[in-house]
Amino acid sequence: MKPFHLIAVPHRDILKGRLTMDTFAADLWEVYQNRGAEDYRDPELFFKKTYLTSGLKSLIKIASKRLRGEGGDPIIQIQTPFGGGKTHSLIALYHTFKNPEIAKKYIEGIEPIKAKVITIVGTAITPEKEDDKITGTLWGEIERQLEGDIKTLNSPISPGREKLRALLKKHEPVLILMDEVLAYVVKARGIKVGDTNLASQTIAFLQELTETVKSLSNTLLVMTLPASVLEYADEEVAEELLTKLQKVAGRVEKIYTPVAGEEIYEVIRRRLFQRIDEEEVKNIVDEFIDYYEREGILINKSQYREKMIKSYPFHPEVIDLLHHRWGSIPTFQRTRGVLRILSLVIYKLRDSPIPLIRPCDFDLSFGELAEELIKHIGKEYESVLSADITATDSNAKKVDESLGDAYKGLKLGTKVATTIFLYSFSGGEIKGISLGELKLTCSDINVPSSIISDVVNALEDNLYYLWKENGRYLFKNQPNLNKTVITKMTEIEMKQLEEEIKTLLKKYLGKKLLTYIYPKNSRDIPDTEEFKLVILPTNDKDFVKEIIQNYGNNPRVNKNTLFFLCPMESERHNFERFLREKLAWESIAKDKHIVLTDQQKKEVKEKIEKLKKDEKDKLRYFYRIIYLPGKDIKEIDLGIPTYGLKKTITEEIFDRLREEKEIVEKLAPILILNKYLANKDYLPIKQLYKALLTTPGEPRISKTNFIKSIEEGVKNGYFGFGILKDGEVECIKIKATPKIEFEDYEVIIKKELCEKKEPQVEEKKTSSEEKQKPEKTDTKITETKTEDKKEETIQDIKEDKIKKPREISEYMGPTINELTLEVKIPRGKLSEFYRYVMRNLENVFDDIEITIKIKATNGNLKKSDYELKIKETLNQINAEVLKEDIK
Template sequence: ERQLTGKVELMKSDIAPGKEKIGKILSQNSPVLILMDEVLEYITKASGIKVGETNLGSQTLAFIQELCETVASIDKAFLVLTLPSSILEHYDENAERAFEKLLKITGRMEEIYAPVADEEIVHVIRKRLFENIDEQEVKKVVDEFIEHARKEGLLTNDELNGYRERFKNSYPFKPEVIDILYKRWGSFPTFQRTRGVLRLLSLVIHDSLNKDSPFIRLSDFNLSNDEIRRELIKHIGQEYDSVISQDIISPDSGSKKVDEDIGSAYKSYQLGTAVSTAIFMMSFSGKGEQGCSIKEVKLSVITPDFNSTIIDTAINKLREKLFYLSDDGLYFTNKPNLNRIIVNREENIRADEILQEERILIEKGISKTFLKPYLYPKFSRDVPDNQELKLVILNKEKPNNDILENSGDNPRVYRNTLIFLCIDENGKEELHSYLRKLLALRSIEKDAKLKLTEEQKKTIQNKIKELEEIKFQKLRNCYRRIYLPSKDGFKEKDMGISTNFGKLDLSKEVYDYLKSEGVILEKLAPLALVNKYLAGNTYVDIRKLYDSLLSTPGEIMLASKDVLIECIKQGVKTGSFALGYLKGDKIECKYFKEEPVINLIENEIIVKSDLCEQKEISIEKPIEELAPSPLPPEREEEKEYFSSIQLELKVPVGGLSKVANILNFLQTKFSNHDIKVIISVSNGKLDVKDFEDKIREALNQAKIQILKEEKN
């Protein structure tokens, strides 16, 4: 009344006036426009002022009802009344009730206008946050990104122009930044769409001031910034504070691990953190809308500096390392995913369970065909003292002398029949980590209380299958260090990393390796016996020779006594030496240049060939005991040598293990090694995850450098 007439006469009372008084004033002073702002705030405060039996807030509500009805009945009267669009501004329960009454009062005759339309928000944001923007620079940056996105297949020809215009209007923000904040986060009742977006973006701008970035992406929302994080968490729940910490921002989070693992060329982009941040920002909506597509992630993360295919790699790695990234899509939840369940279950696997599984795996992965195995002997008496070759498997880095020197309470005689297989420390850590995960997965598969989805059950089954396929390789890479008896105790040999992904036999692996190294012989040349033993002696006792090979540390190892027997047979038939018997002080030549019968009995001897013209030979002096020194290399004639070798091989499928054996052998002969491998495969397909997990990861673990990489 005062604003319209300059005085207050009809409305002096604290009680709300009726329609007659209001109508009289408005009619006499029309046309009239009434603007009422912050109405709810006024009513909330006025509710604390008593007016008779009621309060000023209730009287104000009554006045507004009368005013609305009166204005509706007068031709030249107009009322504009502002109400909040979100619960955040309703203050308390009393304010909520007042708000509901206001909506009911105005609802019958209202016409609602949004102060900022969806298509206007980008202009409002730029106007409020920036004084001026260089449009020429905007065009340059936007055009560069659009061209890159087109080449990467992220925008179709139909989408290019529309996205270009949206980006120009929203710059320096990517269009999806505004869309996600305004439409998804803005759908939360607690999020003020315009004010909330402006406040959040102002924080992001301030955080990005010193960063060299051509534009601001969803992935640039620094969740380590406490203000930015709090601004988001207050709408989705405090439990997401720990989710962000564990999966995205803490130094040991999965995202930070992916930052390091993704490759040195991309390390500066921190793609693990960038991708997980973008996914997080697209994970929430007040309307229940969750998640995003890989294409949306790529658009939210890439810059013209790198190709979008690396985003696929980052996503795959994040799926393996994050604990709260949903198993059903690209979005975060506050419930642990399979990764978290697996890690929790792994933490409950006991050390004795791992050791028991390790023993079971060894028992399944070893036979008695090649070498007689003795698994984890506690005492020297657990390994018999006999003539057969024995593989002593120890769960430690190197053997001690007890088993080598003793057999129970007696000194060990056949020391050169012992082959010790010990663990590689790095391989042990890898094997135990592998077994811990395998046992955890088996436990999860059997646990009906978890109530996994069918997709999660399938994932667990596939993970178990993948691990089962490499169990023998993990075992072999742990048990790879061989210790052989030598004059000074032990001689160490390393079998190296296995290239065999299938089932293997530890006994055969050791046997084949030692055979390739010339330690175990399946064939012995007669000339070796002549040069080593008969060169300075008239004869050699065969049984003593055999016992010497078995008992002298550092001697060659014969696959069996048949190797020696066949060598002697061949030598006798070819006339390299004769076979006879020692009778007192006489030598009797029994076989020469004919098939002999060898019994390995006492006084059975091999004799120099030039002495066998006579059947009996007098011995002028005793033959000295055999000197326990290694036999010379097997050869029939003088060797020729290569000082360097270069081979280019075409290897058939299944032939790589042979190549590995050859390489191991060559490394013992040459000090300089330059080994390069070219792998070329086609006419098939391999998904990106398998390439990263089964090929690149295996190469990284083996410290194998990729010199050139081409994929289509």
């Protein structure tokens, strides 16, 4: 799409930045004096840049009819809000009837005539009193403009209807234009006239004038009165005088509104642009309308399309925002102020590639533009703008950077914040903007509108003066809770952060693996056969190697049982910031010294809930590097956490290690045969398992699954199962499931050493009653040397000499049926006594009686603790107390 300034070409004075507020300040007196801005002074240029609204056309038409003596309203009062186009209408009447030939070229269907135009502007005419002589009366000014001098109407007393009628009748057709009358009356109040004052005389004169004009057929009085008196220092006095003026004018008034409805769009276009390519406008508008429809932003597509075409190159919301929201602020001049602001916006965007000007395209860092806005809302908003939007390190710009490379260049944080700021002010009750309205005013057709929601959320989290009330976002000059949060965040110490991380780890790690959080030395990690997950506070590979190699001062045996979970250091800043924010919000909730509104209490609660909802994913994103032993330290990155995953962190790690084949469910029998039994006749089972635990990089498997793998291999005939006794191996089972007790003497044996060959015996003919008995056979392992290869063969003899497979219990020697032990256990070794002694006894014996004898030289046990903690536990596990002796 083409840039807007190639489709709607601005006037040169706007492109050069020459426009000041005076340019848009319509001043009837300056026009009368042939001074001031050329746009108003030159009738040709004035009509070129003026859009003749229906109201203005009607006004000129009525005036023309009246001045021709064809009837019509004799008195017209133009009353609009401040800056609503009153003076512009008077200037249009001035040029129409002072220069009717020029006016005809621009006003169709009207035949204006040349008339005497009297120009009265209350701010330009000043009444004065010197030596009891008063000058500067309104009636004196009328005579001066008609006669060239003041001869008849030179008294400070209102002249009366007859003198006025004679003067006006002489010069008909006469058009009297009176602007800023209230300003004159306020000044006249200070000049004494006998027992009264000039203000009272002026009000009396206006009453006489209106009655006189009504009696004449070719004279018209058009006057303006303000809608309010806010621009006057003494509002009470001004209000009193305005009421009197309205009472006088109201008897014969007819009020006209110069600009109605959507005519403001054309007024603005005509004043700011020299030409507009309407075909290109339709193309651009159609693209935006299609986008709005796809995104579900618009309801009435066709109606809004027409509105966009009329307001181009401005988005319709730009005009409505300024004309209705800002225009309702009492000090804001509705037409002049809008034109001034829009001219500054165009000037700043004169080289921009944007195809349409939206509220978010206003550059509030542009000093002149910001000043035009701030003067209506208060100087305190300068600091608000700076902190949250315009400064190089503003909070909105931080949001810009946080959105990632795909959106960073769009500056959506600044744009959305700018739009919210513009919608935050109004003279009415409605302030702020909804999320739906933000999508309409800020969305870029090249990106999904849903990004606006993300931007708004980010702004809520970062801006100091952004508030949300009743679903609408707005700026205030009071800081929100974010400012308090930032202060609280700076007060959080590193130790508090470390404790919070430990708390979260304990909360979300789970129990799939034994976990050890933040060990101080290698001795803190036991050298046992279970798989262990070691969580380190930093990504410290040297410490990882230290723990793998050593168990305190001794070499570590079970190296292959260790896994390490370490943080990704590049994410530390983000994670710690998240934790600081979480702790800060929780601190605000607990701080009794902070007085919160109900809305803020709700906000704090919602914020804490949201942060708690995110804490697991944030923790997992930070803790994502796994190290494990191998030929060197192997690294696995868990990657970005899956949203909504309900697994604990240890479950996720365990599953990932299984996917990576670092933990296996079983050892394939063929692998055991080819890798571990290949060059051996037999291999002790327990020795093989120990080798897996101690050798980094070997398959990691639980003892239960390891035994199942051995059983499967024996059952399927890959190798046999037997025992090692007195240095000799004896096969117990093959192609059947063995019972493995996991003892030192249990071995797996090459299948060739376990297979039986059928004896080669000639058949004997026997009677049917005779039973054949197999001859005894012996099995011996012999060695037969060939040329360059050593072979092992099995010499088979009679079957009755083969040792039959027997259960392993036959080779275990004498058994123990009853055992009594009395042992003294060193301090700190009770858990190991239970793990390695009691568990083995419990696997063999059904009933175990334990005698506990405690005679301590140091320490004592409260009887209440004994009853509650010791006796109660014994009761809960159904233990029978056979003897109890307490001293």
